[in-house]
Amino acid sequence: MLTPFANHPKLNKSKQNCTRISSPLQTKLIKMGSYLIVHQAPSLAVSHENPKLGHRSANYHPTIWGDHFLAYDNSDVVKENNLCEMEPQQPPHEVLKEEVRKMFIAVPDKSSKKLDLIDAINRLGVAYHFESEIDTSLLAIYGDYDEQINHVAGREEELYIVALRFRLLRAHGYHVSCDVFNRFKDSEGNFKESLAGNIRGLLSLYEAANYMVRDEDILDKALVFTTSQLKSMVPNLNSSLTTQINHALDMPIHKTVTRIGARQFMSLYQEDESHDPLLLSFAKLDFGIIQKLHQEELSDLTKWWKGLDTPNEIPFARDRLVECYLWSLAMYFEPKYSFARTTVAKLFALTSILDDFYDIYGTSDQLVVLDNAIHRWDISCLDELPKYMRPCYQALLSVFSEMEKESLKVVGKTKSVDFAISSMQAISRAYHEEASWIHDENLPTYDEYMKLALVTSTYPMIVTCSTVSMWGIVRENALDWVTKNPLILRVSSAIGRLMNDIVSFEAEQERGELASAVQCYMMQYGVSKEEAILELEKEITNAWKDVNQEWLLGSASGVSKIVLERIFNLARITYLTYKKEDWYTNSFSVTKDVIKSVLVDPIEM
Incomplete structure (x- = not known):
C-alpha cells in the first residue's frame, strides 16, 4: 500500500529576501588532537553580493578542516586481505579473523x-x-x-x-x-x-x-x-x-x-x-586498518577538491568536502566499495554546490544557461557558463567520465552511466523549478512543495550513481529496480527533507527564505507552526515504518540487499545530521566530533 509520500518528492530550501541577522564571523583556533584548525562560528547573514546582478550569499562558514587530510597522503594504508600488524604485539589481521570465525562456528x-x-x-x-x-x-x-x-x-x-x-x-x-x-x-x-x-x-x-x-x-x-x-x-x-x-x-x-x-x-x-577479548581485539585492529584506507581516500579527495579551488572560485558555496565524505562513508565503509564511496563523495560535494547555485547565488538568466548546459552534457557548453560555474560543471562531467571508464573496465559496457547522467539532469530540472519560486516570490502549497522532494533530496541520483559505481558487485537488475523509484527510496527521501526543514525552519524564516515544508504546510492547512511540525513528525515516524516494511519485503522478494542497505544507510546519516539541527551546513559541532572519531583519532588497542 502506498503511503502519503507515494507522490511526494522533496523540495530543497528556498530563499526570498536578503536580511542580515548576525554579526560578522568570529574566528578562533581550536585544538583537535595534535593539530590546530580554524574555527569560524557561522553567520546566518544573507547579503546581496551584487545587487545589480541579483547575486546573494548566505555567508556559510568555511571548512573547518583546511588541508588537514592531505597529511595522510603517504600513510601506510592497509588494503583488505593484507597480512599486517598494527602493533608488534598484535597478531596479523587474517589470523585473528580466522580465530573469530572458528569461535563463531563453534x-x-x-x-x-x-x-x-x-x-x-x-x-x-x-x-x-x-x-x-x-x-x-x-x-x-x-x-x-x-x-x-x-x-x-x-x-x-x-x-x-x-x-x-x-x-x-x-x-x-x-x-x-x-x-x-x-x-x-x-x-x-x-x-x-x-x-x-x-x-x-x-x-x-x-x-x-x-x-x-x-x-x-x-x-x-x-x-x-x-x-x-x-x-x-x-x-x-x-x-x-x-x-x-x-x-x-x-x-x-x-x-x-x-x-x-x-x-x-x-x-x-x-x-x-x-x-569476548578475541572479538574485541579483532574489531579494533580491523577498525584501524579501514581507517587508514579512509584517510588515504580523503587525502586524494582533498587534492581533487583543492584543484577546483572552491574557496576562491565559488566563495559563496558550502565548502563541505569532508562532511560529504562522511555521508558517503555512512553508505558504505567496507574496502570493496572504495570506488563507489569516493565517487559518491564527489557527487555529494558537487551537488551541494549546484544547490547553492540555484538556491542562493545564480541569477535567473544564469540558471537558464546552467540548466541547458547540464541537459546538453557537453564540454563545449563551458564557455557559455558564467566563470564561477565552470569549475563545478567541468568537474561534474569528469566524475561521470570516470564512472564510464570504470563501468567499461568492470563489465565491458557503459550504457548504465546514461541512467546516472539522467538522474543528475533530473536534479537540475527540479532545482531550476525551485529557483523560479524564489525569483517569482511564489510560495507553493505543501503538495506542490513535496512534489519535487524525491528529486532534489538527491537520494534518487545518489542511489542510482551508487548502483552504477558498484558494477561488478551488484547485478544489472538492481539498476532497473532503482530507476523505478521504489517506495523505500521515496520515503527515505521524505525523511531527509522533512527532518531538514523542521530543524532549519526558524533560521531560514529569520533570513527571509520563502518555502519550507513547515511553512507550506501551515499555509495549506491553516495550522500553527507547532501543529505543522507535529504533523510532519508523524509523517517521519510513518516513513521509518515504511522503510522497515520495504526492507523486509525487498529482502523477501530478492531485491539486492546491497542496494537496499545503501538506501537504509542514507536514512541513518540523515537522522544523525538533522535530528537536532542542520549539522551539515553548520559543521562545527557534533559533525566535527563524529568525523574526528572515525577519521582522525586512532583506535586504542
Missing part, C-alpha cells in the same frame, strides 16, 4: 550466546567479514523461531533474549511476528509492572521496537513504555548505565550509522564483563 545456533555474538559482531562493524556464517546461523534461528516463541512464558528474565532474537532477524530481512511480546502484557493489556526494573530487558525491547512496521500496535506501545521507563531510571543509575541509556534513547541501533556506532560501541563492549 557456538550452537540455538544458544543465546550465538545471538549475543551476532549482535556484538554487527555492532562492532566487522559483520562484513562473516556474512555467510551469520546468514547460515540466522536462517537456522529463523527456522526455529516458532518453536522458540512457543516456549516463552512472559517472565521478566526472558524479555532480553526474546527481543534480541526479534531484532536481529528483522535487521537481516526476516519478517517475524511481534505477537510474542503480548506475553509480557498483563490482563489489562499493559506491559507487566515486573518489567519496570529490568534494565537489560527494557533496553532490548526498546531497540527491537524501532524495527516496527505499520499497524504493529504492540511495538508502538512497547516503544512508549520502554522510553518512559528508561528515562525514569536514569537519575538513579551509575554513570556507565546512564551513558548507555541516554545514548540508546538518542540514537537507537536501528538508526545508527555502522561505522560511527562501531567506534562508540567498542568502549561499551570492553566494559562488559562478558565481552
Whole structure:
C-alpha cells in the first residue's frame, strides 16, 4: 500500500529576501588532537553580493578542516586481505579473523550466546567479514523461531533474549511476528509492572521496537513504555548505565550509522564483563586498518577538491568536502566499495554546490544557461557558463567520465552511466523549478512543495550513481529496480527533507527564505507552526515504518540487499545530521566530533 509520500518528492530550501541577522564571523583556533584548525562560528547573514546582478550569499562558514587530510597522503594504508600488524604485539589481521570465525562456528545456533555474538559482531562493524556464517546461523534461528516463541512464558528474565532474537532477524530481512511480546502484557493489556526494573530487558525491547512496521500496535506501545521507563531510571543509575541509556534513547541501533556506532560501541563492549577479548581485539585492529584506507581516500579527495579551488572560485558555496565524505562513508565503509564511496563523495560535494547555485547565488538568466548546459552534457557548453560555474560543471562531467571508464573496465559496457547522467539532469530540472519560486516570490502549497522532494533530496541520483559505481558487485537488475523509484527510496527521501526543514525552519524564516515544508504546510492547512511540525513528525515516524516494511519485503522478494542497505544507510546519516539541527551546513559541532572519531583519532588497542 502506498503511503502519503507515494507522490511526494522533496523540495530543497528556498530563499526570498536578503536580511542580515548576525554579526560578522568570529574566528578562533581550536585544538583537535595534535593539530590546530580554524574555527569560524557561522553567520546566518544573507547579503546581496551584487545587487545589480541579483547575486546573494548566505555567508556559510568555511571548512573547518583546511588541508588537514592531505597529511595522510603517504600513510601506510592497509588494503583488505593484507597480512599486517598494527602493533608488534598484535597478531596479523587474517589470523585473528580466522580465530573469530572458528569461535563463531563453534557456538550452537540455538544458544543465546550465538545471538549475543551476532549482535556484538554487527555492532562492532566487522559483520562484513562473516556474512555467510551469520546468514547460515540466522536462517537456522529463523527456522526455529516458532518453536522458540512457543516456549516463552512472559517472565521478566526472558524479555532480553526474546527481543534480541526479534531484532536481529528483522535487521537481516526476516519478517517475524511481534505477537510474542503480548506475553509480557498483563490482563489489562499493559506491559507487566515486573518489567519496570529490568534494565537489560527494557533496553532490548526498546531497540527491537524501532524495527516496527505499520499497524504493529504492540511495538508502538512497547516503544512508549520502554522510553518512559528508561528515562525514569536514569537519575538513579551509575554513570556507565546512564551513558548507555541516554545514548540508546538518542540514537537507537536501528538508526545508527555502522561505522560511527562501531567506534562508540567498542568502549561499551570492553566494559562488559562478558565481552569476548578475541572479538574485541579483532574489531579494533580491523577498525584501524579501514581507517587508514579512509584517510588515504580523503587525502586524494582533498587534492581533487583543492584543484577546483572552491574557496576562491565559488566563495559563496558550502565548502563541505569532508562532511560529504562522511555521508558517503555512512553508505558504505567496507574496502570493496572504495570506488563507489569516493565517487559518491564527489557527487555529494558537487551537488551541494549546484544547490547553492540555484538556491542562493545564480541569477535567473544564469540558471537558464546552467540548466541547458547540464541537459546538453557537453564540454563545449563551458564557455557559455558564467566563470564561477565552470569549475563545478567541468568537474561534474569528469566524475561521470570516470564512472564510464570504470563501468567499461568492470563489465565491458557503459550504457548504465546514461541512467546516472539522467538522474543528475533530473536534479537540475527540479532545482531550476525551485529557483523560479524564489525569483517569482511564489510560495507553493505543501503538495506542490513535496512534489519535487524525491528529486532534489538527491537520494534518487545518489542511489542510482551508487548502483552504477558498484558494477561488478551488484547485478544489472538492481539498476532497473532503482530507476523505478521504489517506495523505500521515496520515503527515505521524505525523511531527509522533512527532518531538514523542521530543524532549519526558524533560521531560514529569520533570513527571509520563502518555502519550507513547515511553512507550506501551515499555509495549506491553516495550522500553527507547532501543529505543522507535529504533523510532519508523524509523517517521519510513518516513513521509518515504511522503510522497515520495504526492507523486509525487498529482502523477501530478492531485491539486492546491497542496494537496499545503501538506501537504509542514507536514512541513518540523515537522522544523525538533522535530528537536532542542520549539522551539515553548520559543521562545527557534533559533525566535527563524529568525523574526528572515525577519521582522525586512532583506535586504542
